Amino acid sequence: MKFRSLASVAALALAGVAAAGTAEARDQIRIVGSSTVYPFTTAVAEQFARAGLGKAPVVESTGTGGGMKLFCAGVGTDHPDATNASRRIKKSEFEDCRKNGVTDIIELKVGFDGLTVANSKAGPDFDLTKEQLFLALAKEVPGPDGKLVPNPYRSWSDIDKTLPNEKIEVLGPPPTSGTRDSFLELVMEPGAEKVLADLKKSNPNAFAVAWKTIREDGAYIDAGENDNLIVQKLDANPQAVGIFGYSFLEENAAKIKGAKIDGVAPNFDTIAEGEYSVSRPLYVYFKKQHIGVVPGLDKFIAEYVSEKALGEDGYLSRKGLVPLPADELARVREDVKEQKPLSADAGL
Amino acid sequence: MTDIAAPSPGARRLGLSPDEAAARLRRRHAAEARFRAYGIGAIALAGIFLVVLIGDVIIKALPAFTEYRLTMSVTPTLEQVSSDGTTDPQALRGGDYDAALRAGLQQLFPQVTTRALRRKLNNELLSSGAAMALRDAVLADPAIIGHPVTIEALLDDAADLYLKGLMTGRRQTAGQGQAQVTVDGGTVLLRSTAPDFARILAGIKEDLRGQAAANRREAARLAAAAAATSGEGQREALSRRIADFEAKASAAEARAANAEAPETLTASRPSQLVFINGGIVKLTEIGAAEARGTVLVPLANTDAAPAGRWEIVTLTQPEADRRLDDQVIAWLENLKQRGLVSSHFATRFFTSGDSREPEQAGILGALVGSALTMLVTLVLCLPIGVGAAVYLEEFAPKNRLTDLIEVNINNLAAVPSIVFGLLGLAMFLNFFGLPRSAPLVGGLVLALLVLPTIIIASRAALKSVPPSIREAALGIGASHQQAVFHHVLPLAMPGIMTGTIIGMAHALGETAPLLLIGMVAFIVDVPGSITDAATALPVQIYLWSDLPEPLFQAKTAAAILVLLGFLFIMNGLAILLRRRFERRW
Numbered sequence: 030m031k032f033r034s035l036a037s038v039a040a041l042a043l044a045g046v047a048a049a050g051t052a053e054a055r056d057q058i059r060i061v062g063s064s065t066v067y068p069f070t071t072a073v074a075e076q077f078a079r080a081g082l083g084k085a086p087v088v089e090s091t092g093t094g095g096g097m098k099l100f101c102a103g104v105g106t107d108h109p110d111a112t113n114a115s116r117r118i119k120k121s122e123f124e125d126c127r128k129n130g131v132t133d134i135i136e137l138k139v140g141f142d143g144l145t146v147a148n149s150k151a152g153p154d155f156d157l158t159k160e161q162l163f164l165a166l167a168k169e170v171p172g173p174d175g176k177l178v179p180n181p182y183r184s185w186s187d188i189d190k191t192l193p194n195e196k197i198e199v200l201g202p203p204p205t206s207g208t209r210d211s212f213l214e215l216v217m218e219p220g221a222e223k224v225l226a227d228l229k230k231s232n233p234n235a236f237a238v239a240w241k242t243i244r245e246d247g248a249y250i251d252a253g254e255n256d257n258l259i260v261q262k263l264d265a266n267p268q269a270v271g272i273f274g275y276s277f278l279e280e281n282a283a284k285i286k287g288a289k290i291d292g293v294a295p296n297f298d299t300i301a302e303g304e305y306s307v308s309r310p311l312y313v314y315f316k317k318q319h320i321g322v323v324p325g326l327d328k329f330i331a332e333y334v335s336e337k338a339l340g341e342d343g344y345l346s347r348k349g350l351v352p353l354p355a356d357e358l359a360r361v362r363e364d365v366k367e368q369k370p371l372s373a374d375a376g377l
Numbered sequence: 378m379t380d381i382a383a384p385s386p387g388a389r390r391l392g393l394s395p396d397e398a399a400a401r402l403r404r405r406h407a408a409e410a411r412f413r414a415y416g417i418g419a420i421a422l423a424g425i426f427l428v429v430l431i432g433d434v435i436i437k438a439l440p441a442f443t444e445y446r447l448t449m450s451v452t453p454t455l456e457q458v459s460s461d462g463t464t465d466p467q468a469l470r471g472g473d474y475d476a477a478l479r480a481g482l483q484q485l486f487p488q489v490t491t492r493a494l495r496r497k498l499n500n501e502l503l504s505s506g507a508a509m510a511l512r513d514a515v516l517a518d519p520a521i522i523g524h525p526v527t528i529e530a531l532l533d534d535a536a537d538l539y540l541k542g543l544m545t546g547r548r549q550t551a552g553q554g555q556a557q558v559t560v561d562g563g564t565v566l567l568r569s570t571a572p573d574f575a576r577i578l579a580g581i582k583e584d585l586r587g588q589a590a591a592n593r594r595e596a597a598r599l600a601a602a603a604a605a606t607s608g609e610g611q612r613e614a615l616s617r618r619i620a621d622f623e624a625k626a627s628a629a630e631a632r633a634a635n636a637e638a639p640e641t642l643t644a645s646r647p648s649q650l651v652f653i654n655g656g657i658v659k660l661t662e663i664g665a666a667e668a669r670g671t672v673l674v675p676l677a678n679t680d681a682a683p684a685g686r687w688e689i690v691t692l693t694q695p696e697a698d699r700r701l702d703d704q705v706i707a708w709l710e711n712l713k714q715r716g717l718v719s720s721h722f723a724t725r726f727f728t729s730g731d732s733r734e735p736e737q738a739g740i741l742g743a744l745v746g747s748a749l750t751m752l753v754t755l756v757l758c759l760p761i762g763v764g765a766a767v768y769l770e771e772f773a774p775k776n777r778l779t780d781l782i783e784v785n786i787n788n789l790a791a792v793p794s795i796v797f798g799l800l801g802l803a804m805f806l807n808f809f810g811l812p813r814s815a816p817l818v819g820g821l822v823l824a825l826l827v828l829p830t831i832i833i834a835s836r837a838a839l840k841s842v843p844p845s846i847r848e849a850a851l852g853i854g855a856s857h858q859q860a861v862f863h864h865v866l867p868l869a870m871p872g873i874m875t876g877t878i879i880g881m882a883h884a885l886g887e888t889a890p891l892l893l894i895g896m897v898a899f900i901v902d903v904p905g906s907i908t909d910a911a912t913a914l915p916v917q918i919y920l921w922s923d924l925p926e927p928l929f930q931a932k933t934a935a936a937i938l939v940l941l942g943f944l945f946i947m948n949g950l951a952i953l954l955r956r957r958f959e960r961r962w
Contacts, residue, residue: 068925072733075732081471084902085901087814087895190599190605191615194598257924280927281927283545283698348733349925
């Protein structure tokens, strides 16, 4: 008897599979993409549902690259309506989208995310330049004769006597992370440009390798994708320095302090005004073709750009998003309202 | 087994004297005792690790299980809560419930009149969930519109953290002298007959001395660096910085030396709040006998407060380093004094889905998602797994083909779980077109993951049933199938159950395959069926652990406890079932 009942349950389950097999029209917005933008898009999704504008959108955290792949796979309810990105869409991704029929993409620049270099409150104050950070973290740096040698610097004061006499110990994101890519582009490349200007001219490929390769002798430690973990480790080890997003510095201001980079300390105002140079824009991309097909998508976009969300005192800025300057925000709103699609010559 | 312990003829044959034999016996006994000690030590060590781990998780999870609520009276008016002036549920759903709450807060602090302060009062005290709760109350009983109702409004996560003592250290010292209050323009002058303020002043001077010493050290270090540099420009820049540090050090020293001179309290120093005459004053300037401050919560009167009837509260975390400023904290302290904020068990954590507001986030969505996923997995892989095991073990001919199948099953058990996720993505989502993020697909993928484990465990269980049982059944005329289903399988059931539970427990903790089929997602609604979008417990833990708000760290630990609880229940169920089916012979 037991087996008979088991068999009937199995049959039921199979029937369920068959019934669900036909894809039905969606009544729920689906968003994929970057884990950096995830905390902000989820907040908008929740407010959207709260305000009774529609069913709460499903927001997946897949990473920027993975999100783009899903987003560009096609048009229709089997594919996501929007993707979060911690960088601008690449030319190749745009082409890929086009090929799969995703011809009209609405680009929404939502704000900035500052990257901070921070250490424990118990540790020394850091005032670093990008050049010094490059010398501290690159695998190969120019030796006395200008040729690239394996990084000889063990402590910060080896690089510059004015820096603290502490061992270089930097906790940062792993190579798979978008944060790491941003750090390389925003800090290591400009830093390398100052130190290796000649190499850049004579051998651009070798130059690219030089700034893209982080040292592997234990001075730079992959601390995983989880920024909270880095904060905890910094708190436990006052010697160490960590690299992570600004919102984590803001929430943990009691334990850690941000290093000045090129003389500017990271805080809300310096990032918003662009004085603090290590910050990157965040984007959300929408499929124009889904507006009107997936209920509520236009209202969701409107909620995202509303004063309540993206404004200077909006709930997103309380979640740690550094908002766009007022004039740029007005421009973004205008574009989104007109549902202006991204064109191929947008300088991707 | 064999009796070699006694110094008997055997020992004599080995040429051992009774003494030697006894010594050898002692050695053997000692070896055995040592081995037992190792065993106990290993268990004790494992036990300590377990206790430390679980204890740590429990301590971190505690703040997630309580929440602070503000008891307040609100009067929702029809204009506020209805979008078109009727009590139609649709219209009530679109109403502005925040307006009713704002009016309620205004009643609690009628003195707050400036725009900036009112905005602070409205934004930083209550959770956005409070308006939702009021909406639900009005929807449940529209008759309360226009009448004052007492509600328990959920506090915002930062306020909650402060009241739980997790935002800043808080030191409370009773005033030892009689305190005189003089209102002087916008500020208040406090004068104490005892050295209440002098103590704080001394602390500040001490800090200044420390700062001066640190600046001197820094200057000395830079001076050494300057001596070693050759570049002229660099040295000049350095000497400027050295002079800067020296100047700072001298200034701090001068201030520290003058023990009587008043000091200004800045946002980068611990805050000093004075609770006096029912109000709260934040000190801005402190001298040896008197202190000046701004009023955060108005004083009932300006009478002199006798010793012991007024207090100085020190918030050790400087204002610049916390999310709540002194004004909001003063309001909270005032509400606490009036008995209006109280701590409650957070049932919300177990009854609501995910939220981006840490104080409102609950585990129910993930719990139901996990339960649905496990249900699909169990329903699929138990019959298929046991069926496959019975056929392979009892009926299948032994040939190349079945050998090949067996090898493949064993290999599949060792395939990384992410591969099953990829398979699920390609098969169930792209080929069959099943919905993304659904427990159905999650269950299917996890069923593939645990099937090999169940088949292997079931085959082992079937193999361990004594052949005599099978032979006896066949001997009295049962068919092969009858022998298997009536006799062998019931006896193998405990082993099969154990294998299944191990497989299911493994599946419960998986996140990697779920990432690819879209279950690593923010989902507000609690799923109602196996085709609704859902997430699972380990995924929820992963997602919460990566958010910056401190209360989410507590929720992460609490979610781990819920996952462990789920596992305990599953294992308990398995033990229960095993007891019922177990047969001994």
